[in-house]
Amino acid sequence: MSFLVSFVYLVVGVLNGAPGVAVIQVLFIYVLSPLFWFFVIYGALKLYGEVKIARLFSFLAVLCVISVAVFFALFINFGPDSVSMFKENANVNVKEGYSGATMHVYGSLIFITGAFFAASDTIPKRSTRFFILLSLLVCALTSGRSALMLAAPVGLLIFFVISKGFSPKKVFHGFIIIALLSFFLIYIMGVFFERDVLRIISLFLEEMGEGGGGARVGQSLALWDGVAVNSGIGSGHGVGVDYIRSYEFPWRYEVVWLATIYRVGFFGAFIYFLPFLIYFLLFFRRFIKGEVGSVDRFFFGGFLCVFLASTTNPYIEAFSCQWMYILPVVLLFDKLRIGRSERNAIG
Structure with a gap:
């Protein structure tokens, strides 16, 4: 259905x-790339299983x-040319206690x-x-x-709410640990890196309050005008509005x-959203039944964070980031498929 929508529009x-x-970009982003990631992820699942895939992320995180x-x-000591392997036109801002940079790896x-803060218990060793x-x-x-800054609290929220043994006492202990970790982090960042964590958080909250920044607000207003002009039917892929971002x-x-x-x-947007909606509904059905384990929580935490990020970032249209949206969906759908097969075999 998604492919049909893509071809029609x-x-x-x-x-x-x-x-x-x-036309070439749309065919690649909406048809070829998702198919590629689907087969790669499904193949990895059959070869290694979801537990090994989850634990692999410990290595990837490092x-x-x-x-x-x-x-x-490299950037601070040798300038932007020294980091061209990471990103073209790279930039780092470390003025007045603030810190920011442009890197492709931030998407991943x-x-x-989000995954590790939602299910850090997938890492056996506490240290x-x-x-x-x-x-x-x-x-x-x-x-x-x-x-990225929002991913940590969202992941923690998932951990507190969805993990087994949820209780007010557990939440209280969790907040004590978070408070101690926060004070430790503020001290380390301030003394060793000269970064003002409170200012960074303040700027983050300010940007969130502005709807993601002025550029995104301008895009949103122009796109809503475009939706009104085409009566919500769609203007077609590859067609833009008066506001030009790139x-x-x-x-x-x-x-x-x-x-x-x-x-x-x-309607077309709903078709694109439908696999994710089904994923959310199936996940919460399993949660209500008490069938959600740490690995399920791990992938759901990562997925929810990148899905929220997709509202203000084009990660879902990037080949190098599409795996984040397809991986959790494929793993859950395959688990449910196997469960149905086993029940049918028993029946």
Whole structure:
């Protein structure tokens, strides 16, 4: 159904003047790339299983953290040319106690941070667990990326609410641990890195209150106007509005879901959203039945964080980030499929 929507609105887009490069991008982003990730993830699941895949993220988290540390060290000491391998036109802002940077790895870190804060118990060794959580928190606070900073509290909320044995006492102990960790982090960041954590958090809250920044607000207003003009039916893929965010690709925007409604209409956007909606409903049904384990919580935590991030970031349209949206859905659907098969065999 999603592919059908893509093909239909690709034709509509061409009729409305979509350029040839947009046609190629849409075919790759909405058809070929999801298929590729589906087969890769499903193959990995059959070879290794979901537990090994979850534990692999411990190694990936450490690699991500190291890459961020190396990026900052090289940029500050040797300039932007030294980090061209990480990102073109890279930038780091470390003025007046603030810290922010542009790195592709931050997209993946949203999933990883949300996943580990939602289910740190997937890491058997406590010292390793503490190191990874603290490192991810430092990466989030020094990134300047609102979606990444939001991933840690969202993940913690999932841990407190969805993990087994939920109780007020558990929540109280959890907040005590978080408070101690926060004071420790503020001290480390202030003394050793000269970063003002409270100012970073204040700027983060200010940006959240402004709806993600002025650029995103401008995009949203222009796209809502476009939706009104096409009566919510859709103007086609590859077609933009008067507000231009990227002169190279003027039909692409950061507020992806609103842009999707403009491109394919409310019904087409619902079809795109349907697999995620089914995933949410099935997950919560399993939660109500008491069938959610730490691995389920791990992938749900990562998924929820990147899904929230997709409202103000184009990660879902990036080949290198689409795995974050497909992986949890495939794992849960396959688990339910196996469960049905076993019940049918017993019956």
